[in-house]
Amino acid sequence: MSEMKSEPVILNLGPQHPSTHGVFRLRVTFDGETVVDAEPVMGYLHRGSEKLAEGRSYVQIVTLTDRMDYTASMSNNLAYVSSVEKLAGIDVPERAQYIRVICAELQRIASHLMATGFLLNDLGALATPLMYCFRERERILDMFEMLCGARITLTYMRPGGVLQDAPAEFWPALNTFVNDFPGYLDEIESLISGNEIVLTRTRDVGILTDAQAINASITGPMLRAAGVQWDLRKANPYEIYDRLDFDIPIGALGDTFDRYMVRVLEMRESIKIVEQCIRDIPQGPIRTGTPYFIRPPAGDAYASVESPKGELGFYLVSDGGISPYRCHVRAPSFINITALRDMLVGWKMSDLIIIFGSIDIVLGEVDR
Amino acid sequence: MESLQAGFLDFHSVYGFFDFFLPDGMDWLAFVLAGGLVSFIVINVMVMGTGLYTWFERRVIGRMQARLGPNRWGPFGLLQPIADVLKLMVKEDTVPALADRLVFNIAPVILLVPALLVIAIIPFGDDTFLGRLNIGVLFIIGITSVNTIAVLAGGWASRNKYAMIGAMRGVAMLVSYEVPMALSITGVVLIANSLSLFDVVAAQGVPFWLVQPLGFLVFMAAASAEMSRTPFDQIEAESELGAGYHTEYSGMKFAIFQLAEFMAPLVTSIIATVLFFSGTRGWDPIPGQIWFVLKVFVIMFALLWVRATWPRLRIDQIMAFAWKGLFAMALLNIFVVAVEVMLLQDPNTGALTTSDLWLMAAINWGVTVVTIAFMAKVFGSKQWERPVPTPSPLANMYAEAD
Numbered sequence: 001m002s003e004m005k006s007e008p009v010i011l012n013l014g015p016q017h018p019s020t021h022g023v024f025r026l027r028v029t030f031d032g033e034t035v036v037d038a039e040p041v042m043g044y045l046h047r048g049s050e051k052l053a054e055g056r057s058y059v060q061i062v063t064l065t066d067r068m069d070y071t072a073s074m075s076n077n078l079a080y081v082s083s084v085e086k087l088a089g090i091d092v093p094e095r096a097q098y099i100r101v102i103c104a105e106l107q108r109i110a111s112h113l114m115a116t117g118f119l120l121n122d123l124g125a126l127a128t129p130l131m132y133c134f135r136e137r138e139r140i141l142d143m144f145e146m147l148c149g150a151r152i153t154l155t156y157m158r159p160g161g162v163l164q165d166a167p168a169e170f171w172p173a174l175n176t177f178v179n180d181f182p183g184y185l186d187e188i189e190s191l192i193s194g195n196e197i198v199l200t201r202t203r204d205v206g207i208l209t210d211a212q213a214i215n216a217s218i219t220g221p222m223l224r225a226a227g228v229q230w231d232l233r234k235a236n237p238y239e240i241y242d243r244l245d246f247d248i249p250i251g252a253l254g255d256t257f258d259r260y261m262v263r264v265l266e267m268r269e270s271i272k273i274v275e276q277c278i279r280d281i282p283q284g285p286i287r288t289g290t291p292y293f294i295r296p297p298a299g300d301a302y303a304s305v306e307s308p309k310g311e312l313g314f315y316l317v318s319d320g321g322i323s324p325y326r327c328h329v330r331a332p333s334f335i336n337i338t339a340l341r342d343m344l345v346g347w348k349m350s351d352l353i354i355i356f357g358s359i360d361i362v363l364g365e366v367d368r
Numbered sequence: 369m370e371s372l373q374a375g376f377l378d379f380h381s382v383y384g385f386f387d388f389f390l391p392d393g394m395d396w397l398a399f400v401l402a403g404g405l406v407s408f409i410v411i412n413v414m415v416m417g418t419g420l421y422t423w424f425e426r427r428v429i430g431r432m433q434a435r436l437g438p439n440r441w442g443p444f445g446l447l448q449p450i451a452d453v454l455k456l457m458v459k460e461d462t463v464p465a466l467a468d469r470l471v472f473n474i475a476p477v478i479l480l481v482p483a484l485l486v487i488a489i490i491p492f493g494d495d496t497f498l499g500r501l502n503i504g505v506l507f508i509i510g511i512t513s514v515n516t517i518a519v520l521a522g523g524w525a526s527r528n529k530y531a532m533i534g535a536m537r538g539v540a541m542l543v544s545y546e547v548p549m550a551l552s553i554t555g556v557v558l559i560a561n562s563l564s565l566f567d568v569v570a571a572q573g574v575p576f577w578l579v580q581p582l583g584f585l586v587f588m589a590a591a592s593a594e595m596s597r598t599p600f601d602q603i604e605a606e607s608e609l610g611a612g613y614h615t616e617y618s619g620m621k622f623a624i625f626q627l628a629e630f631m632a633p634l635v636t637s638i639i640a641t642v643l644f645f646s647g648t649r650g651w652d653p654i655p656g657q658i659w660f661v662l663k664v665f666v667i668m669f670a671l672l673w674v675r676a677t678w679p680r681l682r683i684d685q686i687m688a689f690a691w692k693g694l695f696a697m698a699l700l701n702i703f704v705v706a707v708e709v710m711l712l713q714d715p716n717t718g719a720l721t722t723s724d725l726w727l728m729a730a731i732n733w734g735v736t737v738v739t740i741a742f743m744a745k746v747f748g749s750k751q752w753e754r755p756v757p758t759p760s761p762l763a764n765m766y767a768e769a770d
Contacts, residue, residue: 009529011529011530011533017610018610019608033533033683033684120679123679123680124598124599124601124679124680125598125677125678125679125680126429126598126675126676127433128429128432128433128676128677131433131434131435132433132434135434191677195678195679197599197678197679197680197681198679200681200682200685201679201680201681201682201685203754210760210762210763211762214762214763226760227757227758227759227760228759228760228762228763229759229760229763229764229765230763230765231765234765234766235765248765249757250757250759251757252754252755252756252757252758253754253755348682348683348684349533349608350602350608350680350682350683351682353608
């Protein structure tokens with residue numbers, strides 16, 4: 001029997017596609033259903049944040065960082081203000097550091113909930129797990145609203161502290177959330193983790209080995225799912241993370257299921273961190289007096305934090321003026337998709353969608 | 369001929385009614401009028417039923433997803449389907465420039481008509497039916513296969529790669545799942561000893577889902593694949609293909625696709641009620657028609673439950689499930705049922721008594737439990753064989769903390 005003549009099909013996945021999580025375009029060559037080649041095309045959401053930063057004062061730039069990874073504004077704020085504080089040598093009061101850590105961990109939970117929900121949506125679960133994830137994320141956003149009045153683009157952190165102290169109603173809400181959330185996480189997990197179809201679809205699919213991950217300088221849950229125990233909160237403790245007790249969960253194989261599982265375990269660790277912060281938080285000022293126009297001495301500084309997506313760093317160069325001479329962002333989403341082709345080739349179209357979904361990128365951060 | 373027996377609502381009684389009032393020689397007009405009236409009733413009842421079903425589905429899935437579902441327009445949002453249809457009617461009807469216009473336009477109709485045709489032979493009550501076909505089971509199997517052509521036609525004519533992939537997947541999947549579906553219905557035919565849906569209902573002294581549970585499970589799995597719903601919704605796969613084979617459709621053509629798609633669970637529930645849930649039979653004070661509707665709603669709810677909770681399988685896993693799992697299970701079911709029927713049936717009439725059916729039910733439940741356990745062992749649960757996570761030696765964040 002002679003082979004039927006066939007030729008590969010080039011399919012443009014995106015920029016408008018339900019599963020590209022924004023305006024991302026993937027130029028995929030298919031042989032039937034199998035991926036032969038994949039080429040990411042980026043830049044549809046490029047807004048020139050780094051260039052815009054050069055014309056704004058150091059406090060104003062905080063608003064730009066909100067719009068990069070818009071599912072994790074708090075982490076972006078934290079990374080940026082840490083960098084400014086390092087550049088200008090500003091001290092942060094202890095209470096502000098505790099509040100920052102609480103916010104960053106809540107934001108990590110919110111971001112991971114979104115990643116988990118959308119991964120299941122990509123698996124075809126008709127939005128049911130997504131809705132359960134969003135129900136919990138909503139409570140976190142409500143708490144952010146108490147803190148600063150905004151829900152997504154928060155701009156809560158300032159060089160030298162935070163915008164304002166947490167209001168009285170914030171603490172009871174936080175306590176309730178911390179008590180309830182492990183139960184809700186069990187509920188979400190009971191829907192997903194043991195599901196035979198989820199396991200069939202995600203197990204051994206899209207494996208990224210530890211060597212591949214390190215070579216591509218991938219960070220965050222993707223790196224930890226590959227079995228590499230690396231987390232900036234432990235490796236290079238910033239704020240008050242060295243005083244807190246928590247574990248770094250890792251995956252066994254680096255497949256899609258591990259990436260999901262690592263996120264779930266990290267959410268549990270985040271709750272532990274928040275509990276410790278509530279217990280230990282001291283009274284005191286929440287912001288050191290810094291002028292509105294900060295004029296750091298000429299020089300440069302790089303500070304990075306462990307954002308929900310990976311290592312998020314800001315590199316700032318100052319020439320002594322009121323705005324940075326150069327601002328560069330090390331965006332984890334952007335760097336994490338560099339290994340995309342290695343993970344995709346050889347898998348089927350349905351696998352492409354979930355492998356891409358398990359990377360958890362946000363296009364605002366990829367294109368900046 | 370058996371199919372000429374008149375019922376409370378069927379073509380021949382309506383024809384007789386018109387023929388009585390019209391003068392002689394106008395038979396043809398009575399024929400046309402009766403046909404038109406009956407078609408009008410079937411189409412409208414089914415379309416309105418489907419509209420109600422979409423509301424039901426969205427409300428139920430909304431509740432399952434911890435949200436409200438449509439609740440703005442009309443009491444409990446009951447008028448939502450009407451609002452949806454009105455919105456789709458006023459939308460622009462676009463056809464892609466390179467589309468094959470004829471095939472493109474005709475595909476929605478091909479998808480809708482079989483679903484409506486099936487209704488013509490369903491016994492909704494002892495005296496409520498349109499046509500009394502003596503090969504009803506065969507008719508159902510045949511006519512529900514036509515949707516494969518519509519899927520391929522819609523996908524191919526659109527000149528869209530997503531639509532084409534959806535259509536190719538659809539053809540592969542629908543053709544594969546017809547085999548276990550037909551085989552699972554064969555068990556029903558064997559027990560009932562007839563192809564007529566009326567005889568099938570009459571034979572169900574014990575509902576057939578109890579008598580041959582394996583066949584019932586295979587039928588439900590295959591039927592949900594035929595409807596292309598989760599976990600088998602690879603044809604549309606909205607997170608992968610946008611909308612699958614009807615990506616390029618808009619306006620009323622899209623509405624007809626949606627109508628056919630939402631009619632599928634309704635029709636499937638009706639078929640399952642007749643074949644496995646003893647159709648109109650029930651306990652006495654409540655009329656058979658009410659029992660029928662109740663059973664249809666229960667099955668629809670079960671289908672919704674599956675749809676709202678399960679993710680989707682990959683296309684090769686779906687095909688493997690059909691040929692390695694369902695096909696084998698359906699064959700086993702036929703074998704077991706055939707042997708039982710041969711041993712138990714009355715040699716003269718071929719009939720089975722209720723106690724025979726209960727005996728078969730007992731044996732078949734045993735067979736089903738063993739088979740499902742075996743299949744689960746073969747196909748699933750390798751999930752706990754994952755290795756224990758060990759930190760990679762390539763990086764150690766604790767080493768540098770000096």
